[in-house]
Amino acid sequence: MHHTQALCRFLAELTYAQLPEHVLARTEELYLDWLASALASQGAHPIPLFERYAQKMGPSSGPAQVIVNGTGTSAYFAALVNAASSHLVEQDDLHNSSVLHPATVVFPAALAAAQDLGKSGRELLLASVAGYEAGIRIGEFLGRSHYRIFHTTATVGTLAAAVAVGKLLDFNEEQFINLLGSAGTQAAGLWEFLRDAADSKQLHTAKAAADGLLAAYLTADGLTGARNILEGDQGLAAGMSSDAQPGKLSAGLGSRWALVETSFKFHASCRHTHPAADALLDLMQREGLSAAQISQVQTHVHQGAIDVLGRVTVPATVHQAKFSMGTVLGLIAVHGHAGLPEFHDLALSDPAVAAFRDKVCMSLDPEVDSAYPQRWLGRVTVTTTDGRTLHGAIDEPKGDPGNTLSRAELADKFQRLAHFSGARTPSQANRLIEQVWNLRTTASMAHWLGGNCDD
Amino acid sequence: MHHTQALCRFLAELTYAQLPEHVLARTEELYLDWLASALASQGAHPIPLFERYAQKMGPSSGPAQVIVNGTGTSAYFAALVNAASSHLVEQDDLHNSSVLHPATVVFPAALAAAQDLGKSGRELLLASVAGYEAGIRIGEFLGRSHYRIFHTTATVGTLAAAVAVGKLLDFNEEQFINLLGSAGTQAAGLWEFLRDAADSKQLHTAKAAADGLLAAYLTADGLTGARNILEGDQGLAAGMSSDAQPGKLSAGLGSRWALVETSFKFHASCRHTHPAADALLDLMQREGLSAAQISQVQTHVHQGAIDVLGRVTVPATVHQAKFSMGTVLGLIAVHGHAGLPEFHDLALSDPAVAAFRDKVCMSLDPEVDSAYPQRWLGRVTVTTTDGRTLHGAIDEPKGDPGNTLSRAELADKFQRLAHFSGARTPSQANRLIEQVWNLRTTASMAHWLGGNCDD
Incomplete structure (x- = not known):
C-alpha cells in the first residue's frame, strides 16, 4: 500500500504556499464554473426533492448554505443538495484521463465544511486542490474497466469529497489513510439508470459529496477505516476494477497538478x-x-x-x-x-x-x-x-486545457447559466463572479452566498 | 427483468392478513433479538461517534428515537445510529443462504419510518417481513462471488432497508421498481476493513439503513431509479457478482417465507x-x-x-x-x-x-x-x-431454525445483553420484552421506546 501511503502523506503535507499561481487561478475558475452549474438547476426536477428531503431530515437552520434556495442547514445536507444541483444541466467540468467530474463532488463538500468550520477562502482553495488531486489519481487508478459499469464521479467522487473535507479538518497522514478507508467502503454508483433516463445521476453526486463529508467528520472524531481500501485484496479495485494501476495513485505528486488538466464544458451535453x-x-x-x-x-x-x-x-x-x-x-x-x-x-x-x-x-x-x-x-x-x-x-x-475558456468566456457562461434558471439577475451574478475572483482574500466562507443563512 | 418485476409486485400486494402465524411470531422474535443487540452496544466505541454526528448534522428533536440514548431525531438519523448500534456486539441474526444479517438493516429503517409516519405495530411487522423477504432473495441472487469481496449486509442491506420503508409508505409495484433502482445504485461495503479491525462494520449497517430510508423517502416524492438495477447489464450483478442467479429473486414468493429461515446467534462471535x-x-x-x-x-x-x-x-x-x-x-x-x-x-x-x-x-x-x-x-x-x-x-x-431459541431463551438473551451494557435494568428490560410481544396490538409506534422523545 505504499502508493496509498504516499498519496496520504502528500495530502497531509500540502500547504497553500506550495500551490503554483496557475493552479490557484484555475481552481478559482473551476469553482466559478461549478457555481454556475448549481445555479442553473434551480427549480428543475429532481432538485426540489433533495431540498425537501434536507428540510424534513435536517435542522431548520445552520451554518452551511443551499445554493438554489439560500437557506442554512447542516454541512451534511448542504453538501447533499448542492452536489445534486451542480450536475444536473451537464455543464460542470470533467477531467479526461480519470473520466471524473471533480467539481460537482469536491466543491459542495468543501464549501459546506468550510462554512461549518468558518474556514477562509484560501483554506477552501487548498482543500479543493487536495480533493481534485486525490480524486483524479484514484479515478485513473481504477481504470477503464471500472467506468464501464460504475459511474466514476459517484464512486471516486466519495473519496474526492472526503479528501477535501479532511484537508479542511487539518488531517495528518494517518487520518487520511483512515479517511480513504471509510470513504472508499461507501463508494457506489451504477450506470444502469441511464437506459431509463432515471434521476440517479443527481442522487450519485449528492450522495458522493455528503458521504465523503460524513466519512471525514467521523474520521475526525476517531472512526477508523481500512488502511488499504484502494489496493487491498478485498478493497475497491479488487471488487470494482480489472485493470487497476496502483502506480497512478502516487505518480507526479507535487510536480504534476492534475487539477489544471480539467476541462470546462462548452456544450450542455455529455x-x-x-x-x-x-x-x-x-x-x-x-x-x-x-x-x-x-x-x-x-x-x-x-x-x-x-x-x-x-x-x-x-x-x-x-x-x-x-x-x-x-x-x-x-x-x-x-x-x-x-x-x-x-x-x-x-x-x-x-x-x-x-x-x-x-x-x-x-x-x-x-x-x-x-x-x-x-x-x-x-x-x-x-x-x-x-x-x-x-x-x-x-x-x-x-474547453480542454489546450483549448480552454478565458475568464471572460467563463463569466459569460456564468451569466448564461444564472439567467437560464432565473436564479440570479445579471448584477447579482456579477457580484458573485467578483466574490469568486476574491476568494484568496476572503477571511471566512461563512455566509459567503449572502441571503438569510443563520449560523 | 421479469424476476425483479415479480418481486416488486409481490412486495406491493403483500398484506398483513396474508402473513401466516408462524411468520408473524418469528418476526416479533427477530425484532426482540435485534433490540437486544442495539441495547448491548450502549456507550461502546464507535457508537457515540454516530450519536454525535446525528446531533451535529440532524435536528435537535424529532419523531424517531435513538435506542442507545433515548433522544428524538429525524427518521434518517435514527436509522443511522440504530443500525450502527445493533451490529456491534455480533449477536444479531443471520440468514444462512444469503449470508445477510437482516435485522440490523431492516428494523432500524422500519422503526424510524414507522415512528416518523405514526404507523402501527402491525404495519411495522408487515414492512419488516417485506424487507426480509426482498433482502434475503437479493442476497441469494448475488451469490457467493459477491460475498467474497462485498459485505452483503451493507450492499444488499441498503435494498432490504429501502423495501421495508417503501412498504410503510404504501408503495405500488412501480414505486418499488424505482425504489430498488435508487437503493441499488447506493449499495456499497467492502470486507477490506476486517484485516485492520477497523470500524467499518458499523458504518456499513448505519449507511445501509439510512441510505435505504433516503431512497424510499425520495422515491415517495417522485425520484426515479433504474428499472433493472439488479439484472441489467450495467447493474448490481454486472458490477459486483460473477455467479448471479436471477431466478432466486422471485423463487417461492408468497409460499416460501425466507424470514423464518433466519438464525439467532447464540455465541457472540462471527x-x-x-x-x-x-x-x-x-x-x-x-x-x-x-x-x-x-x-x-x-x-x-x-x-x-x-x-x-x-x-x-x-x-x-x-x-x-x-x-x-x-x-x-x-x-x-x-x-x-x-x-x-x-x-x-x-x-x-x-x-x-x-x-x-x-x-x-x-x-x-x-x-x-x-x-x-x-x-x-x-x-x-x-x-x-x-x-x-x-x-x-x-x-x-x-440458533438455526431446526435448533432454534425459545421465547424464554430469547428473553434471557435480551436480559443478558441489556445488562451487559447497563442500558436497561431487569424490570425495564421486562417491560420492553412485553411491548414486543404486544406489537400486533400497538396502535402507533410513536414514542414506542418511551423516554424524552419529542414529536
Missing part, C-alpha cells in the same frame, strides 16, 4: 459527445455546409462513448437528450449551438433535429479508442446529399 | 465460527474432555469462513477476536461459553485462551463447502494430548 460535436462544427464551417446538405454522419468514437451513449436511441427527456449523440449533433448542425436553451427549447420538439439525429451513427475507432482517456479525439465522416465524403477532426475539444 | 464451536463443544461434552487434554483442533470449513476469518491471526481488539476462530474455540474449550462477558473479560487477556488459540487451524472441506451457504455444517478433528484422534460434527448450529 462530454462524450463533445469531440464529435466540435469536429462536425469545424467541418461544417470549413466547408460552408448546412444541415440540409448532410445525408449521414459517422462518428468515430472510443468504447466509453458507446458504453454511455449507445443505449439512448430516441431520447424521452431533456436530460436523456444530452446523452444522445444524434440529438447533440442535430442541435449543432441545425442551430449551431448545443447549449441549455437549445436543449430545453429544441432538443425534443424540433423535427429538423430529430431528422438529423437519425442520420448519425457511432462506430468504434481504434485510434480514438487507444488515445482515450488521456485524449478525447473528435473524428467524423460526413456524407453530403450531393455524394461527397468529408472528414472532420479536432484533437482538443473546446 | 457466525462463521459457530458451526465449529458447537461441534467442539458437543465433542468435549460427549468425551468428557477438558481444554488441557486437547493438543490440536482442525476445523473443516467452507471457503467463506476462510475468506472472512483467515486474515485474523492474533486479535488486537475484542471485535477482531470475534473473527478469530482460535479465540472463539479457546473461549468455548476453556470457559464453556463465548458470550459477551467472555469476550470482553477473557478473549484478549486470558493466557489459556491464547494458548488454545494457537492449537486451532482451519482447512477447506469439500463437503462443508458444497453444503454452504444453504447449510452451515460444523466439523472438527481433535487430537488429544494422549494421542487420540476424535471427530465432532453438528449439522445445525444452535
Whole structure:
C-alpha cells in the first residue's frame, strides 16, 4: 500500500504556499464554473426533492448554505443538495484521463465544511486542490474497466469529497489513510439508470459529496477505516476494477497538478459527445455546409462513448437528450449551438433535429479508442446529399486545457447559466463572479452566498 | 427483468392478513433479538461517534428515537445510529443462504419510518417481513462471488432497508421498481476493513439503513431509479457478482417465507465460527474432555469462513477476536461459553485462551463447502494430548431454525445483553420484552421506546 501511503502523506503535507499561481487561478475558475452549474438547476426536477428531503431530515437552520434556495442547514445536507444541483444541466467540468467530474463532488463538500468550520477562502482553495488531486489519481487508478459499469464521479467522487473535507479538518497522514478507508467502503454508483433516463445521476453526486463529508467528520472524531481500501485484496479495485494501476495513485505528486488538466464544458451535453460535436462544427464551417446538405454522419468514437451513449436511441427527456449523440449533433448542425436553451427549447420538439439525429451513427475507432482517456479525439465522416465524403477532426475539444475558456468566456457562461434558471439577475451574478475572483482574500466562507443563512 | 418485476409486485400486494402465524411470531422474535443487540452496544466505541454526528448534522428533536440514548431525531438519523448500534456486539441474526444479517438493516429503517409516519405495530411487522423477504432473495441472487469481496449486509442491506420503508409508505409495484433502482445504485461495503479491525462494520449497517430510508423517502416524492438495477447489464450483478442467479429473486414468493429461515446467534462471535464451536463443544461434552487434554483442533470449513476469518491471526481488539476462530474455540474449550462477558473479560487477556488459540487451524472441506451457504455444517478433528484422534460434527448450529431459541431463551438473551451494557435494568428490560410481544396490538409506534422523545 505504499502508493496509498504516499498519496496520504502528500495530502497531509500540502500547504497553500506550495500551490503554483496557475493552479490557484484555475481552481478559482473551476469553482466559478461549478457555481454556475448549481445555479442553473434551480427549480428543475429532481432538485426540489433533495431540498425537501434536507428540510424534513435536517435542522431548520445552520451554518452551511443551499445554493438554489439560500437557506442554512447542516454541512451534511448542504453538501447533499448542492452536489445534486451542480450536475444536473451537464455543464460542470470533467477531467479526461480519470473520466471524473471533480467539481460537482469536491466543491459542495468543501464549501459546506468550510462554512461549518468558518474556514477562509484560501483554506477552501487548498482543500479543493487536495480533493481534485486525490480524486483524479484514484479515478485513473481504477481504470477503464471500472467506468464501464460504475459511474466514476459517484464512486471516486466519495473519496474526492472526503479528501477535501479532511484537508479542511487539518488531517495528518494517518487520518487520511483512515479517511480513504471509510470513504472508499461507501463508494457506489451504477450506470444502469441511464437506459431509463432515471434521476440517479443527481442522487450519485449528492450522495458522493455528503458521504465523503460524513466519512471525514467521523474520521475526525476517531472512526477508523481500512488502511488499504484502494489496493487491498478485498478493497475497491479488487471488487470494482480489472485493470487497476496502483502506480497512478502516487505518480507526479507535487510536480504534476492534475487539477489544471480539467476541462470546462462548452456544450450542455455529455462530454462524450463533445469531440464529435466540435469536429462536425469545424467541418461544417470549413466547408460552408448546412444541415440540409448532410445525408449521414459517422462518428468515430472510443468504447466509453458507446458504453454511455449507445443505449439512448430516441431520447424521452431533456436530460436523456444530452446523452444522445444524434440529438447533440442535430442541435449543432441545425442551430449551431448545443447549449441549455437549445436543449430545453429544441432538443425534443424540433423535427429538423430529430431528422438529423437519425442520420448519425457511432462506430468504434481504434485510434480514438487507444488515445482515450488521456485524449478525447473528435473524428467524423460526413456524407453530403450531393455524394461527397468529408472528414472532420479536432484533437482538443473546446474547453480542454489546450483549448480552454478565458475568464471572460467563463463569466459569460456564468451569466448564461444564472439567467437560464432565473436564479440570479445579471448584477447579482456579477457580484458573485467578483466574490469568486476574491476568494484568496476572503477571511471566512461563512455566509459567503449572502441571503438569510443563520449560523 | 421479469424476476425483479415479480418481486416488486409481490412486495406491493403483500398484506398483513396474508402473513401466516408462524411468520408473524418469528418476526416479533427477530425484532426482540435485534433490540437486544442495539441495547448491548450502549456507550461502546464507535457508537457515540454516530450519536454525535446525528446531533451535529440532524435536528435537535424529532419523531424517531435513538435506542442507545433515548433522544428524538429525524427518521434518517435514527436509522443511522440504530443500525450502527445493533451490529456491534455480533449477536444479531443471520440468514444462512444469503449470508445477510437482516435485522440490523431492516428494523432500524422500519422503526424510524414507522415512528416518523405514526404507523402501527402491525404495519411495522408487515414492512419488516417485506424487507426480509426482498433482502434475503437479493442476497441469494448475488451469490457467493459477491460475498467474497462485498459485505452483503451493507450492499444488499441498503435494498432490504429501502423495501421495508417503501412498504410503510404504501408503495405500488412501480414505486418499488424505482425504489430498488435508487437503493441499488447506493449499495456499497467492502470486507477490506476486517484485516485492520477497523470500524467499518458499523458504518456499513448505519449507511445501509439510512441510505435505504433516503431512497424510499425520495422515491415517495417522485425520484426515479433504474428499472433493472439488479439484472441489467450495467447493474448490481454486472458490477459486483460473477455467479448471479436471477431466478432466486422471485423463487417461492408468497409460499416460501425466507424470514423464518433466519438464525439467532447464540455465541457472540462471527457466525462463521459457530458451526465449529458447537461441534467442539458437543465433542468435549460427549468425551468428557477438558481444554488441557486437547493438543490440536482442525476445523473443516467452507471457503467463506476462510475468506472472512483467515486474515485474523492474533486479535488486537475484542471485535477482531470475534473473527478469530482460535479465540472463539479457546473461549468455548476453556470457559464453556463465548458470550459477551467472555469476550470482553477473557478473549484478549486470558493466557489459556491464547494458548488454545494457537492449537486451532482451519482447512477447506469439500463437503462443508458444497453444503454452504444453504447449510452451515460444523466439523472438527481433535487430537488429544494422549494421542487420540476424535471427530465432532453438528449439522445445525444452535440458533438455526431446526435448533432454534425459545421465547424464554430469547428473553434471557435480551436480559443478558441489556445488562451487559447497563442500558436497561431487569424490570425495564421486562417491560420492553412485553411491548414486543404486544406489537400486533400497538396502535402507533410513536414514542414506542418511551423516554424524552419529542414529536
